[in-house]
Amino acid sequence: MTAGGPRLAVEGVSAGYDRITVLHDLTLAVAPGELLAVVGANGAGKTTMLRVVSGLLPARAGRVRLDGEDVTGRPAERLAGAGIAHVPENRLVFPGMSVADNLTLGAYSRRRAGRTAADEDRAIVWDLFPRLRDRALQSAGTLSGGEQQMLAIARGLMARPRLLLLDEPSLGLAPKLVTEIFSVLGRLRDRGDLAVVLVEQNARAALRIADRAVVLDRGRLLLEGTPDELLTDPRVQAAYLGRGYTPATT
C-alpha cells in the first residue's frame, strides 16, 4: 500500500458494450476515509463506471488501481477478495436465502478466515442495521425494498472491504429510509479507513454526506469539487438538483 496515495484510482478509463462506448477517458480518485459522490443523469455511465472498477466489465483503455496496485482486468470474483465490495443497482440480494445466509455469503471471499471472524463481522453489521437482526431467518426476497438495500450493503461489508461501491442505494426508498441508510454510510466513512464511492441520482441527499463529488455527463467527467462548490454551480442546479431544490439556508 502506498502511504498517502489514493485508495482507488481510475486512470483514463474507456469502456462500453458491444459497439457503443459509454465511458470516455475517465479519471478520478478516492482517498481512504473519503466519501465520493458520483452524480449524473440517467444513462451517464455511473453504473458502467462501477462495473469497470469492480471487474464486472473489462475496460477498453486505461487503468484501475487499488492502493496503487494495478487491478485492471481482474475479474469481479477475485476483486471481491482483494477488498472491493460493490453493492449493485437493484440490490440483487439472494432472494431465496435467509438474511443470515446472505450475510454468510457476503463473507465468502474470506471463508478461510474462519467462523469467529464472520461472527464478529455479522455482529458489526447487525449493530449498523438492527432491523436485519430482527429478520435474520426471514428469506431475503420477502424483505421490503429498504431492508433489501440494507442487506445488500451489509452483505458488502461482510467482506471487510477497503473500497465500498454503492449504486443508487436510495432508489425507490422513502425519504426516511434514505436518511437512515445515508447516516450509516456517514458512520462507515467516519471510521477513517474505508473509501466509499456513492453513485446517486438523488444528488441532494448524496451531496449532503459526501466529502467530494464528481458529475458525470455522457461518460465524461464534467465537474469535480466539494459538495458546496457543486451545490452552488448553476449547471448542477439546473441539471441535477432539479425542481424543488432549495438551498439549505431556506
Next chain:
Amino acid sequence: MIDLLQLVVAGLSTGAAYGLVGVGFVAIHSVTGIINLAQGEFAMVAGFVAIALLGAGFPLAAAAVAAVVTVAVLAGVIERVAVAPAAGSSAVVYIMLTLGVSTTLKATALLVAGPQPRALPAFTPGVLDLGGVQVRPQDLWILVATVIAAAALYVFLERTTTGRAFRACAEQPVAARLVGISPSRMSTLSWVLAGIVGAVAGVVSSPVFQTDWNIGLFLGLKGFVAASMGGLASIPAAILGGLLLGVVERLVAGYISSGLQDAVAFFLLIILLVARPSGVFGRTGAVARV
C-alpha cells in the same frame, strides 16, 4: 386395489430414477443456463462401468461406488475440456456441444461394449410380498438410493458454504460474482453434481431397465420431462416430476395399453410447453437479472 398399489410402487421406483436424471438437468441449467443433452449418457456410462467392474471381480457395492465416482470425474472433465472454453456462447452452440458429447459417449459405448444390452444383477434377489403387494426389491433399492442422494444433496446445498455459493450462483449470478464466487468453478461443480445423480440413476436402474449404448436417450428424455415440471429450476420439483411421470406411465400401461407407456412423457412435455413453460411446480415470474 392390490394391482393399483403394485403399479404405483413400480411407478414410484422408475419415477425416482427419472427424477434423479432430472436433478442433473436442473443442476446444470440453473447455474449455467445449459440444457445438457448428454445427461442420460451419464447414467449409461455409469451402468457400463459398474457392470465391467463387477465382471472384473469387484464386489457390487464397490463397483457401484466406483462407477459413480468415475462418472462424476468424467462430467467435470467434460465441462472443463468441452464446455468451459465455449463460455458466453449462445444456446444453440451449447445444444450442438452437448449433443456432440452425447454422441461421442454413445459411440464409445457401442464400440467398447457392443450393441447387446447388459445389466447389473438385482442388488437383492427374489420378490417381496408386502401384504399381498408384490414388490421387486430392486424397486426399493432405487427408492432408497434416491432418498439418500436427495438428502445428501439437500445437506450439501443448504448446510455447506460451497452449497450456498452454488445456490447463490443460480439465484443471482451477478451478485454471486460480487461476493467472490467464481462462476466457472460453480459451472464445473454443477456438471459434477449432474454426473453423480445421473450415475446413481444409471447404476440402480440397470437391473430394471438394462444398460445399453442407447439407454441414455430413454433416461435423458424422461429425466428432462421430470425436470421440466419444475421449469428446470427446482430440485424437489424434478424429483416430484419424475415420480409423477413414473406412476402415470405405469397406470397408463396397466389400465389402458402398454403401447402408450412411452407416449406419456411426450404428452406431458407438450402440455407443459404449451400451458406452463415455467413448470407445473415451478414459480411463475423469472428472477430479475442484471
